[in-house]
Amino acid sequence: MVLSIPRGTQTASTTSEGTTRPQQSPGDDPQDWIVIPIRSLPLRLVLFLAIVLLASWIGRKAIRELAAERLAQTATIKNLQEAIRRVPSNAEYHHVLAQVLEGSMEETDWKRAVAEYESATKLNPHNAFYWLTLARAYEVAERIDEARHAVERASQADPSQPLVAWQVANFQVRHGNWEEALRQFRVVLSGSRTDPQLGQAVFDLAWRGTQNNRMILNLVIPSNSPVAFGYMNFLLEKGRLDEALEAWHHIALDRLGIRASVVFPLFDALIKAHRVDEAEQLWKQVVTQLQFADVSFNNRNLIVDGSFESDILNGGFDWRFTPEEHVELQFDSIASHGGTRSLSIAFDGQENIDYNHLFQLVPVQPDTHYRFRGWMRAEQITTDSGPHFEITDLYAPSTAALLVAGEPVIGSSNWQEISLEFRTGAETRVVRIALVRPASHKIDNKIQGRLWIDDLSLQAVPLTE
Amino acid sequence: MGAVQKWAYTSVLVGSLLLFLVWLFGSLIEGRIELPRNPVLVPTAAFGLLVLLQVLLRTSAYPYASWQEWLKFLACGLVLFLLSACIRSREERRLVVGALLLVGFLAAFMGILQSFTVPGKVYWVIPVEGTPFGPYGNRNHFAGLMEMVIPMSFGLLLSGSVRREHHPFLIFLAVLMCSALILSGSRAGILAFVFELIFFAVLIVMVRLSDRWLPYVPIILLLFGGALYWLGLHPVLARVETLKGIGTDPSYQSRLATARDTLRMFQTHPIVGFGLGTYAEVFPAYNSQVDEGHWVHAHNDYVELLAETGLFGAACVGAFLWFLFRRGFQRVSHTSRGRSVISGALVGILGLLVHSLADFNLHIPANALVFFVLVSLVSAPES
Numbered sequence: 001m002v003l004s005i006p007r008g009t010q011t012a013s014t015t016s017e018g019t020t021r022p023q024q025s026p027g028d029d030p031q032d033w034i035v036i037p038i039r040s041l042p043l044r045l046v047l048f049l050a051i052v053l054l055a056s057w058i059g060r061k062a063i064r065e066l067a068a069e070r071l072a073q074t075a076t077i078k079n080l081q082e083a084i085r086r087v088p089s090n091a092e093y094h095h096v097l098a099q100v101l102e103g104s105m106e107e108t109d110w111k112r113a114v115a116e117y118e119s120a121t122k123l124n125p126h127n128a129f130y131w132l133t134l135a136r137a138y139e140v141a142e143r144i145d146e147a148r149h150a151v152e153r154a155s156q157a158d159p160s161q162p163l164v165a166w167q168v169a170n171f172q173v174r175h176g177n178w179e180e181a182l183r184q185f186r187v188v189l190s191g192s193r194t195d196p197q198l199g200q201a202v203f204d205l206a207w208r209g210t211q212n213n214r215m216i217l218n219l220v221i222p223s224n225s226p227v228a229f230g231y232m233n234f235l236l237e238k239g240r241l242d243e244a245l246e247a248w249h250h251i252a253l254d255r256l257g258i259r260a261s262v263v264f265p266l267f268d269a270l271i272k273a274h275r276v277d278e279a280e281q282l283w284k285q286v287v288t289q290l291q292f293a294d295v296s297f298n299n300r301n302l303i304v305d306g307s308f309e310s311d312i313l314n315g316g317f318d319w320r321f322t323p324e325e326h327v328e329l330q331f332d333s334i335a336s337h338g339g340t341r342s343l344s345i346a347f348d349g350q351e352n353i354d355y356n357h358l359f360q361l362v363p364v365q366p367d368t369h370y371r372f373r374g375w376m377r378a379e380q381i382t383t384d385s386g387p388h389f390e391i392t393d394l395y396a397p398s399t400a401a402l403l404v405a406g407e408p409v410i411g412s413s414n415w416q417e418i419s420l421e422f423r424t425g426a427e428t429r430v431v432r433i434a435l436v437r438p439a440s441h442k443i444d445n446k447i448q449g450r451l452w453i454d455d456l457s458l459q460a461v462p463l464t465e
Numbered sequence: 466m467g468a469v470q471k472w473a474y475t476s477v478l479v480g481s482l483l484l485f486l487v488w489l490f491g492s493l494i495e496g497r498i499e500l501p502r503n504p505v506l507v508p509t510a511a512f513g514l515l516v517l518l519q520v521l522l523r524t525s526a527y528p529y530a531s532w533q534e535w536l537k538f539l540a541c542g543l544v545l546f547l548l549s550a551c552i553r554s555r556e557e558r559r560l561v562v563g564a565l566l567l568v569g570f571l572a573a574f575m576g577i578l579q580s581f582t583v584p585g586k587v588y589w590v591i592p593v594e595g596t597p598f599g600p601y602g603n604r605n606h607f608a609g610l611m612e613m614v615i616p617m618s619f620g621l622l623l624s625g626s627v628r629r630e631h632h633p634f635l636i637f638l639a640v641l642m643c644s645a646l647i648l649s650g651s652r653a654g655i656l657a658f659v660f661e662l663i664f665f666a667v668l669i670v671m672v673r674l675s676d677r678w679l680p681y682v683p684i685i686l687l688l689f690g691g692a693l694y695w696l697g698l699h700p701v702l703a704r705v706e707t708l709k710g711i712g713t714d715p716s717y718q719s720r721l722a723t724a725r726d727t728l729r730m731f732q733t734h735p736i737v738g739f740g741l742g743t744y745a746e747v748f749p750a751y752n753s754q755v756d757e758g759h760w761v762h763a764h765n766d767y768v769e770l771l772a773e774t775g776l777f778g779a780a781c782v783g784a785f786l787w788f789l790f791r792r793g794f795q796r797v798s799h800t801s802r803g804r805s806v807i808s809g810a811l812v813g814i815l816g817l818l819v820h821s822l823a824d825f826n827l828h829i830p831a832n833a834l835v836f837f838v839l840v841s842l843v844s845a846p847e848s
Contacts (some may be wrong), residue, residue, distance in 0.1 A: 034500040044493040051489055063537055066475045089529040124527045126746040160747035162757050190755040373811045375586030 003377055068093070075100055091124035095133065102137065128158035132167050144175070155184070155369050162191035166198070169205075179211050182219035189227045191219065199227060203234040207401050213243040223252040229262040231447040236269050244269065244277065260286055264315035264346035271361065276396060276429040280363050283317050303433065304457035306374070307339040310429070321358045326351040329358065335452050337375040337415050342454035345387065345435065349448025355387065361456055362395060372420040376383035378409045381449035386410040391422060394430040398456050402430065409451060421461065433458065466645045469602070474537045474830040481543040488547055501549040505844045509542050512781035516741045524629045525740025526747050527810050534742030548841035555803055558842060559626065562617055565838065570613030570638055571592060572599045573645035576607060578647060596751055600650040601829070602627075608654025609826035611646040615639060615836050620809020647846040652680055657820040661733035667811045674847060719754060720764050720823065726751045728766040731775070735772035738775035747772075762828060766821035789814070793843040803847075 038044050068083040072093050080097040087093065098116035103110040117134035123185045135150035151171045185202045206216050208311060221231050235244040240274035244266055263286050270279040304318045308331060312319045321329055328346040333397045336342040347353065356381035364370065372391060392401040404422035437447060492498045505600045516535045525531035552558050561757055575597030583589045587597050598604035618639040621627055629636060731738065739747045745761040752760065763769040771779055793811040797804050817826055817836055826832045
């Protein structure tokens with residue numbers, strides 16, 4: 001056999017493209033081939049057979065692997081064993097076979113299942129789920145040390161996968177390793193599509209296992225994730241107000257955008273517990289974070305957004321309302337006393353409503369004289385029971401709660417100022433300023449008409465006034 | 466065509482092995498073997514050898530996965546070799562180009578029809594999760610095919626070797642494929658295509674490729690604009706609009722983080738990598754993002770190559786690209802025969818390489834095959 005590498009010769013170049021006639025490249029040899037003459041027939045035969053054998057071996061192997069894949073799609077023990085016989089290096093076949101064997105009630109099958117799981121992890125030690133299933137099999141066989149090692153390998157193979165973290169955490173819980181379990185719960189909660197129910201399960205498990213709020217906050221709850229609010233509300237549901245406050249302080253507000261509504265359950269729990277100072281601090285934090293323009297803490301007016309220039313937050317120390325079928329609340333930018341708009345309340349005349357659905361909680365000082373002012377306008381308000389303002393002590397018993405009430409508004413009237421004065425009791429910390437309309441006792445009792453309110457204020461009045 | 470299942474690449478492998486045996490048989494009957502002096506074959510063979518050693522010496526993190534990838538690579542390598550050995554004349558080259566254009570036409574036509582009739586199902590019957598388009602389960606991979614084939618149609622138009630009465634059909638083909646590419650909504654595909662157009666324009670001007678291009682531009686633009694208007698531009702524009710805020714796009718941020726994590730993976734095994742095809746198995750240990758999903762590919766073929774084959778693999782690919790583009794530019798600059806078609810192939814290759822910065826087209830068997838066909842058109846010796 002002679003190896004000849006002939007050099008090409010330059011040929012004249014012709015072209016039908018363009019107007020230029022570029023020269024042929026020096027490296028562009030027309031006979032750019034390595035020619036290997038093989039004159040000997042036996043050599044040709046041997047070479048051909050060798051390559052045919054090699055190609056056949058590769059092709060056959062590929063086809064066997066394809067056939068094995070088809071077999072493995074029907075996951076019976078027989079099919080999987082045959083698939084493994086054809087392709088012993090595919091870890092997935094061993095893993096699936098182990099899972100099928102695990103479903104059997106035979107003890108020998110159980111032992112084989114463990115062996116197959118081990119084979120899967122030997123062939124592919126990077127798959128976390130192979131290690132987890134092996135760990136489970138070891139655990140059932142009471143080979144706890146080996147199970148622990150398998151769980152560690154699973155965690156190393158995929159430390160960021162919430163599903164893996166959940167299983168690892170549960171293993172650690174079962175074996176009392178709470179610190180490690182909590183670290184894994186953090187990964188579970190950090191998943192972007194965390195199931196809210198899964199979040200609740202994590203909180204519940206972590207709380208029941210440790211009862212240690214600080215530990216849970218440090219190891220489990222990311223401070224810059226909405227998950228932190230979920231944990232806070234979980235604690236509130238359990239009646240753990242102090243822990244919920246601790247969770248609130250754990251939240252990095254500067255890195256996490258909040259909606260006011262996620263904080264209101266904590267706020268209401270503080271109010272309910274008569275912890276008004278803390279509620280005020282919480283309110284300040286919320287409105288500062290939300291840049292709620294209408295709240296000024298230097299303002300003498302204790303009512304938030306008395307002119308209704310901002311949207312109603314429906315919680316905290318802002319206005320609150322409960323929708324009522326026969327009453328329509330809306331901002332009115334045409335009929336306003338001050339600012340750009342007022343709040344209009346329209347009664348549709350279909351119901352003898354006992355209305356108490358619009359109110360605001362206002363923190364006050366005990367033993368202090370206050371003046372409430374506002375402007376009201378009415379249009380064809382019917383019945384003898386018209387709407388008016390009532391101010392009550394939130395914490396007093398209902399029979400002694402009323403501090404002051406205004407005159408009912410009936411008929412039509414232009415903007416009229418109302419002014420009510422009252423003195424808080426020795427225990428009064430929060431008053432409830434509400435627009436009310438008690439049900440009428442007369443036959444003609446279905447209230448109809450529209451009321452506008454605007455420029456409401458509540459200020460402490462010095463005794464000299 | 467866009468299939469990634471084992472049956473798809475096994476059939477290609479078996480077919481290429483058979484063709485290789487036929488070629489060998491024919492050569493031995495003649496009493497001589499003519500090996501094409503194609504410079505890209507050496508780094509290709511070196512890369513194949515590297516992966517084979519990863520499997521045989523069990524340096525791969527999961528030898529079975531590397532073996533599967535080696536089989537796919539073998540199929541592509543055989544196709545490259547056979548085309549290099551067998552494309553000897555301009556007519557044969559045109560046959561290959563014609564076949565590519567036929568594939569492109571069918572895929573584009575099917576894609577457009579499917580998107581208006583049963584979007585979400587491939588071949589109108591196979592439901593696919595995600596964003597299928599045409600015969601591909603992922604619109605980005607469909608765009609990859611179009612990126613490679615569209616420049617071939619331009620190249621053929623400029624070559625002057627096609628009769629004038631066939632030019633309207635070529636223009637129609639080009640417009641159809643361009644429209645399909647845009648309609649697919651693949652942002653990376655559209656960007657890569659824009660890059661291709663710029664590069665093609667530069668080539669035309671720099672090497673004075675042809676003076677026939679000027680009349681075609683307004684015709685193609687007009688027809689292209691009309692086609693898009695008729696097909697409906699709003700969803701596509703909305704998709705392209707998202708490129709404005711790409712810096713804050715969560716998908717983009719996620720891919721950046723994945724690329725960084727993949728480089729950390731490379732740093733652990735920098736010489737020969739973890740093994741071709743092992744990315745999906747090994748990456749989770751390096752993934753810094755808490756993610757319920759599973760990254761099968763890095764969506765950046767370059768960092769994935771580094772992680773899987775290390776510096777050796779990167780050197781092979783680097784040499785491959787160096788030889789390929791050197792050969793290609795030499796031919797485009799100097800050779801008169803078929804240089805417009807070669808330009809088209811070069812642009813198609815470049816477009817896909819640009820797209821590979823954000824996707825994994827070269828892991829789709831059909832696209833990898835087409836890529837190597839283009840490589841053979843550029844690099845195969847001429848007789």
